[in-house]
Amino acid sequence: EPEVTQTPSHQVTQMGQEVILRCVPISNHLYFYWYRQILGQKVEFLVSFYNNEISEKSEIFDDQFSVERPDGSNFTLKIRSTKLEDSAMYFCASVTGTNYGYTFGSGTRLTVV
Amino acid sequence: EDQVTQSPEALRLQEGESSSLNCSYTVSGLRGLFWYRQDPGKGPEFLFTLYSAGEEKEKERLKATLTKKESFLHITAPKPEDSATYLCAVQAEVGGFKTIFGAGTRLFVKA
Numbered sequence: 001e002p003e004v005t006q007t008p009s010h011q012v013t014q015m016g017q018e019v020i021l022r023c024v025p026i027s028n029h030l031y032f033y034w035y036r037q038i039l040g041q042k043v044e045f046l047v048s049f050y051n052n053e054i055s056e057k058s059e060i061f062d063d064q065f066s067v068e069r070p071d072g073s074n075f076t077l078k079i080r081s082t083k084l085e086d087s088a089m090y091f092c093a094s095v096t097g098t099n100y101g102y103t104f105g106s107g108t109r110l111t112v113v
Numbered sequence: 114e115d116q117v118t119q120s121p122e123a124l125r126l127q128e129g130e131s132s133s134l135n136c137s138y139t140v141s142g143l144r145g146l147f148w149y150r151q152d153p154g155k156g157p158e159f160l161f162t163l164y165s166a167g168e169e170k171e172k173e174r175l176k177a178t179l180t181k182k183e184s185f186l187h188i189t190a191p192k193p194e195d196s197a198t199y200l201c202a203v204q205a206e207v208g209g210f211k212t213i214f215g216a217g218t219r220l221f222v223k224a
Binding site for chain 1: 144145147149154155156157158159160161162164200202204209210211212213214215216217
């Protein structure tokens with residue numbers, strides 16, 4: 001069964017450093033998303049991406065965040081200057097159409113120290 | 114504001130003891146309601162989509178139902194491997210295509 005692949009599975013970074021989280025969505029999917037889940041809290045929407053541009057972003061997705069689809073397969077989330085409160089699981093998801101269930105990756109656990 | 118509230122927060126069942134999880138939602142026009150299963154340290158796994166009141170979907174021991182204000186996930190004769198967090202989520206007809214998640218119900222099934 002097709003999978004969404006995320007790397008790395010765990011990243012530890014110093015506060016103020018830049019991190020790039022990587023995702024390979026399912027190849028025939030058209031819509032791509034980043035969500036995050038702080039330990040013990042809800043899964044929160046960050047950003048959606050369609051047709052090579054951001055279609056929607058949340059209040060969390062401020063200027064320190066950016067997304068790219070540098071080639072036909074990868075989808076990245078960059079955090080420019082990490083803060084302690086950025087520590088969370090970050091999930092990538094993709095879907096064929098807008099009202100279908102997502103396929104999520106296994107996540108990247110980001111720990112900012 | 115679109116909201117999803119799940120109850121109970123946690124549910125402990127004996128193997129074979131059927132029960133239901135509740136998801137109440139307020140949304141400005143429902144495009145779809147989704148149920149996911151999440152195991153510890155993993156991403157959510159899609160289970161069902163429901164689009165309109167009265168709709169029902171089934172998969173093995175799970176059955177999801179939908180009314181205009183809430184959805185239920187019924188678990189029939191659960192097994193220990195059904196232990197997980199079950200997440201309810203909605204997409205609204207307006208305001209883009211993001212999915213809003215509830216906090217989940219943690220289900221523990223004891224053998």
